[in-house]
Structure formats: C-alpha cells, structure tokens
Amino acid sequence: MITVWGEGRGIRVVWLLEEMGLPYRLRDVNLLEDISKDTEFLAINPCGFIPALQDGDMVMVESIAIMEYLLGRYGRQSKSALAPAPDAPNFGLYQQFLHLGEAGLAGMLYFHVITKNIAPEAERNNWTARESVEIFRNRLQLVSRQLALAPYMAGEYFTAADISVTYALTFAQAAGGLTLGKDERNYWERMTARDGYKRALSSCHATRNWLAKALS
Ligand SMILES: N[C@@H](CCC(=O)N[C@@H](CS)C(=O)NCC(=O)O)C(=O)O
Numbered sequence: 001m002i003t004v005w006g007e008g009r010g011i012r013v014v015w016l017l018e019e020m021g022l023p024y025r026l027r028d029v030n031l032l033e034d035i036s037k038d039t040e041f042l043a044i045n046p047c048g049f050i051p052a053l054q055d056g057d058m059v060m061v062e063s064i065a066i067m068e069y070l071l072g073r074y075g076r077q078s079k080s081a082l083a084p085a086p087d088a089p090n091f092g093l094y095q096q097f098l099h100l101g102e103a104g105l106a107g108m109l110y111f112h113v114i115t116k117n118i119a120p121e122a123e124r125n126n127w128t129a130r131e132s133v134e135i136f137r138n139r140l141q142l143v144s145r146q147l148a149l150a151p152y153m154a155g156e157y158f159t160a161a162d163i164s165v166t167y168a169l170t171f172a173q174a175a176g177g178l179t180l181g182k183d184e185r186n187y188w189e190r191m192t193a194r195d196g197y198k199r200a201l202s203s204c205h206a207t208r209n210w211l212a213k214a215l216s
Contacts, residue, residue, distance in 0.1 A: 001023060001024065001025055002022060002023070002024040002025070002053065002054070002055050002070075003024065003025050003026075003027055003053070003054040003055075004017070004024055004025070004027070004051055004052075004053060004073065005027045005029055005041055005044055005045070005050060005051055005052040005053070005054065006024050006027070006028070006029035006031075006041075006050025006051045006052065007026075007028075007029075007050065007051070007168055007206045007207045008031070008050045008051060008202045008207075009050070009051055009063040009102070009106065009167060010026070010050055010051030010062075010063065010204070011167060011204050011207050012051075012063045012067060012163050012164060012167045013051055013053060013063055013066050013067065013070070014026060014068075014117055014200040014203055014204055015163050015167075015196055015197055015200035016070055016071075016082065016160055017069050017070065017193075017200075018021055018075060018161055018196040018197075018203075019158075019163075019196040019197040020075070020082065021071065022069075022070070022074055026203050026204065026208065027041075028205075029041050029050050029087065030206075031048075031049075031050065035048045035177070036048075041119045044059055045061055049061070051063055051066065053056075053060045053066045053069070053070075055069075055073075063102060063140075063164075063167075064098060064099060064101070064102045064103075064118075067098070068098075070123045071083045071160060071184075081157070081159075082158070082159050082160045083159055083160055084154060084159065090155040092157060093146075093153070093154050093161075094153070094154035094159055094160075094161050095102070095161075096142075096161075097142075097143075097146070097153035097154065097161035097162075097164065097165055098153075098160055098161040098164050099164075100139060100142060100143075100158075100164075100165065101161065101163075101164025101165040101166075101167060101168045102164060102168070104135075104136075104139035104142075105136055105139055105143075105165065105168035105169075105171075105172070106141065106168040106171050106172075108132055108135045109132055109133065109136040109168070109171060109172055109175075109176050109178075110132070111128060111129055111132040112129045112130075112132040112133045112136070113171070113175045113176050115128075115129035116129065116177070117128070117175070118178070119132075119176075131155050133176070134179070135179075136172065140184065143165060143181055143184060143187075143197060144181065144184060147183045147184065147187050148183070151190075153165050156196060158191075158194070162191055163191075166187075166188060166191040166192065166197075169184060169188045170188070170192070170211070173188075173214075173215060174210065174211055174214035174215055175214065
C-alpha cells in the first residue's frame with residue numbers, strides 16, 4: 001500500500017493518486033506541533049518536511065519527483081493519460097509546467113509566505129520576501145500565456161502539470177494573500193471543480209479546513 005506522509009504539497013500527490021485510481025493511505029503530519037515528537041515520521045524524512053512517499057521499501061520526498069515516480073511506475077495501469085509520452089509533441093511543455101509549478105511558482109513564493117506568517121514582526125517587510133512575490137508573478141506570465149493558447153498547461157488535455165500549477169495557485173491565494181488575474185482564476189476554478197480534486201480534498205482534512213478558512 002502506498003503511504004503519503006503529510007498534506008501541504010502532499011495534496012498534489014493525493015490528487016494524482018485519485019486521478020490514477022490507485023489505492024493509498026494518508027498519514028497526517030502536523031507541522032504546527034513539535035515535529036521532533038513524531039519519531040515515526042522522522043524515520044521517514046529526518047529533515048521533517050512534507051510530503052513524503054512510502055511505497056514498500058522505497059521512501060522519497062519532493063512532490064514533483066514523487067508525481068514523476070508514480071506516473072513512471074504505475075502510469076500504464078492507471079485509468080487516464082496524465083503524462084504525455086516522451087515522443088509526444090507536447091512532452092516538453094508538459095515537463096516545463098510540471099516543474100514550473102514548484103520550482104518557479106510555489107517554491108519561489110514559499111519565502112514570502114513564511115515571512116508573512118511566521119517571521120518576527122520587525123522582519124516581515126523585507127527585500128527577499130518582496131522579491132519572492134515578484135519572481136512568482138514573473139513566472140506566472142508563462143501560465144497566462146499558455147492559457148491564452150490552450151485550456152491546459154500541456155495543451156488540449158489535463159495532465160499532472162495542471163495538478164502542479166493548480167497547487168501553486170491555491171498556495172498563492174490561500175497562504176500568500178495574492179489575487180489572481182481573471183484567466184488564472186478561471187483556470188484554477190476549472191481545475192478544482194474536477195472530481196479527482198474533490199476526492200483528494202475530502203481525504204486531506206487539514207487542507208480542507210485551511211482552505212475553508214483562507215478562501216472564504
Ligand atoms: N519542494 C518541496 C517543498 C516541500 C515543502 O517546503 N514543504 C513544506 C510544507 S508544504 C514544509 O514541510 N515546510 C516545513 C519545512 O520546510 O520544514 C516539495 O515540492 O515537496
């Protein structure tokens with residue numbers, strides 16, 4: 001049985017598992033509590049960040065790498081094509097947005113979010129945190145440009161790249177306090193209306209409660 005440790009970006013993994021129709025178990029990891037007491041989790045990821053994936057003896061971190069692992073290992077037996085084949089014309093676009101969702105968007109904005117929420121009061125307004133928003137907004141232009149050309153990040157159909165980018169847009173609105181443009185917001189609403197997302201959200205209790213408060 002596949003185990004997903006922790007929510008946060010773990011919802012990307014849970015959403016993908018739901019879209020693939022693979023069974024899994026979600027193990028809560030509460031970063032708001034003293035993580036040093038969760039020795040079971042620290043045995044999985046000694047660095048203490050989430051999400052992590054456990055599949056038999058295989059343990060790994062990094063949400064995008066985890067998605068690539070699941071698609072590579074189980075993609076052929078899944079219900080739908082969530083990753084274009086390497087020789088498909090849209091493979092490059094797919095790879096770009098799959099990684100941009102974390103490396104260019106959520107990962108960049110992370111420093112704004114933690115500064116805004118947990119930095120000492122006097123250090124909240126600083127150049128690095130502001131720059132993190134600027135970089136996020138800069139990379140977001142690639143998403144906007146793609147949406148002017150096609151309904152999905154990889155073109156004409158839904159892929160794991162949409163899961164990656166949609167999480168970043170959720171994070172930006174709910175944790176970063178940012179407002180999206182009309183096209184990005186419409187895209188985000190379309191993606192989060194999917195049954196696979198709704199099933200993922202019903203598994204991810206902490207995320208569901210967080211979004212209910214943050215986006216109301
Ligand atoms: N690039 C990593 C980012 C992981 C990450 O920053 N996770 C956050 C929560 S979503 C976390 O655990 N933060 C606490 C920490 O880094 O100690 C991924 O995509 O999995």
